[in-house]
Amino acid sequence: MEQKYSPKDVELKWQSVWESEKTFKAAADKDKQKYYLLEMFPYPSGRIHMGHVRNYSIGDVIGRFKRMRGFNVMHPMGWDAFGMPAENAAIQNKSHPATWTYENIAYMRNQIKKMGFSYDWDRELATCDLDYYRWEQKLFLEMFAKGLAYKKTSFVNWCPKCETVLANEQVEDGCCWRCDTEVKQKELDQWFFRITDYAEELLENTYKLPGWPERVLVMQRNWIGKSFGCEINFPLENSTDSIRVFTTRQDTVFGATFMSLAPEHPRALDLATPDQRDSVIAFIDKIRKTDRIKRTADDFEKEGVFTGSYCINPVSGVRMPIFLANFVLMDYGTGAVMAVPTHDQRDFEFARKYDLPLKVVIQPEGKTLDPLSMLEAYTEAGIMANSGQFDGMQSGDAKEAIANFLHSQGHGAKTVNYRLRDWGISRQRYWGNPIPVIYCDSCGVVPVPEKDLPVVLPKDVEFSGEGGSPLAQMDSFVNCTCPVCGKAARRETDTMDTFVQSSWYFLRYCCPDFKDGILDRESVDYWMSVDQYIGGIEHAVLHLLYARFFTKVMRDLGHISADEPFVNLLTQGMVIKDGAKMSKSKGNVIDPDALISKYGADTARLFSLFAAPPEKDLDWNDQGVEGSFRFLGRIWKLVHDRLDLIKNAGPVDAGSLSAEERTLRRAVHKTIRKVTEDLDERFHFNTAIASVMELLNILQPAELSTPQFPAVMKEALQSVILLMAPFVPHITEELWQRLGNKSPLTLTSWPDYDRSAVVDEELLVVVQVNGKLRSKITVAAGTGEDELKALALADEKVAQFIEGLxxxxVISVQGKLVNIVVG
RNA sequence: GGCGGAGUGGUGAAAUGGUAGACACAGCAGACUCAAAAUCUGCCGAGGGCAACCUCAUGCCGGUUCGAGUCCGGCCUCCGCUACCA
Structure with a gap:
């Protein structure tokens, strides 16, 4: 029998067994408690990196542990396969995105399989598979029918060189992430998903997700950005019309002395008086040419233009000049802001620049502000002033009172505003899911009829890298007939944002082969929700918010029952080396393939689990990897060294153990308890592994000539193997077999600790004097409190610290500590 | 500016309010070896002492407590996200 630990042979052997036996195939089983475990699926970029290794290693420990605990575990893997890199690679290599993508998938699948993860590969899917994206098109049409997908004109990030829309996250420092060209704002007709319809539920449910990290929930709440305030109408001078503003500071309404509109505000132009018209047009033009990134930068100079028109402050009667201002955003609130220069810093700066009037309406407690000498706006709470019947009130109370007053006078009403915007999903890209819509000159926007789905991405397409979307240049794709009137029509050439695919893949995993619809409700309702989701914190808002949104949409469309997709979320830290995130440009990348061929998958897994707790960043350390490899070597050697000893050992007879045997066995069962708690309740893999290391440090030198020593040692080694199985599945499976076990480790139950075996016979009690450690005494278990105190007071080391005092x-903690307070 | 997270040895890190630094990495010393590698053993926060031991020490300053790395208040530093949000 092979005595030397050779990871390669062991790992290939068991991987092929798991594959051929379909060990990890999951099927719905109403008699077992289901456990849906999911890691964020990878983008098939070409090769896996250490971040993947870490992510999937964490998941695999949980999956294998839950399986041993008797859960019906479903643990799928797939590919987030549409996206720009494939198209860029196609342009560079003169190949096809599909070729590049599927080759990458094949390579990465092989890499992942070499890690020995417990995936049900029968559920594998790639989002660029026709059998995936066709159902997404159907879903789009259902959303379109409900008004949840709609088209509108809006300003978007536009790269003039790539000729495509960029998502906000694809804009880096105001430039295109691909070609570094300065990004412009462009007004385009775009498809949107009405996520704002779900803003309130998405927000409310963040308070019903105790299994999520608080910081992710907070980030989502901030992103949704609910704020309470008022909408107030400011009548235009000499008109029956009015300008509506949103404010959270209605308590300052008496101090509003002018009005600021966003340059994109629909009324901007027609409010311009003839003599101001030229400068207004010039200003709007200038803003349009400034990209949004620069315009919203912190230090951007506040600038504006007077329209020539006025409105009337409905409560103070003040005549307010209407300005356009570069810092007012059209997509927040109503795009119009009542300017209160005394109590808002932006308005203050603007007023100083354009010499506009200031009126103080809130005074700080015990002080009087003078508008002429103010150096900055006073934005805190205070006492109301110059505000009619509200003078003297606390400004906090005045918020409510003024809101009610405005309502009663017909000037406005309390309202709630959200920062969240609808989700723009149109991309002028080839390698994505075609939006299934047709444009007809007679009938307008016509959804592709269900019988004509799917709209297949054409294969024979040219990639020049210029002139925008390749689809738009393909007459054979664009030209079609209108399904309604039969006349010539044009097909939509935009594809969907890749975040659309990742918003529901976890649902499709429940029924990947379902042919009759988007989802098989019975399967989805059995498996959903995901019991544990694991991925990087970088998706805290976008993906995780979109997935929550889609889950609610799917529920409301009648496809599923779940309200929330992910019950528990674990966000793992980054993999760092030499103080920086691993990246090619920094040259600090560790290649998983090289690691596996040198040390094996088990070592790679063990190190990435041992070096840091999952949520923290992991500092990669080559010597630490060596250490993990050594530990596996020690387990391997210890088991082989003891094989002869334990070969014929039977079960432990707990009733007739010697004291030394009991001590040894106590260490084993305490370790079982500790590892179980660390895995089950806390996901503290590093301390779980450390406790097995401690046990090994005890077992290795243990040598007794007592009759039950072989039995105790056998139980100990079996336990070590069982406890390490979720972390390092290959070596443990091999050792399990070499110990003579007939059924595989993957089908073995997790060990229970023996409650009577973990009870200490003697306890080490710490003795403190005035809270300082002064002595340690060993007492028999069950020593009473009074006796314990007496023993502590009688201790000779203690005596010198209490003498004469x-x-x-005397405080005692049962079995742990005595603190003697003297003075 | 706003929100969130984190500060513990040379390093990664442990510690339900109860022995600070488990476990590991690095380092030092030793055993084995002709030698090296591998393996094994011991030491390993700082200062003092021949020693038993003592003092100090978890970013800083206070507080609560018999007892604080842990709880509370106020700072400092670093990291992340977000940002002219009216």
């Missing part, structure tokens, strides 16, 4: 109090 009065003992005022």
């Amino acid at each position: 009065t003992v005022r109090k």
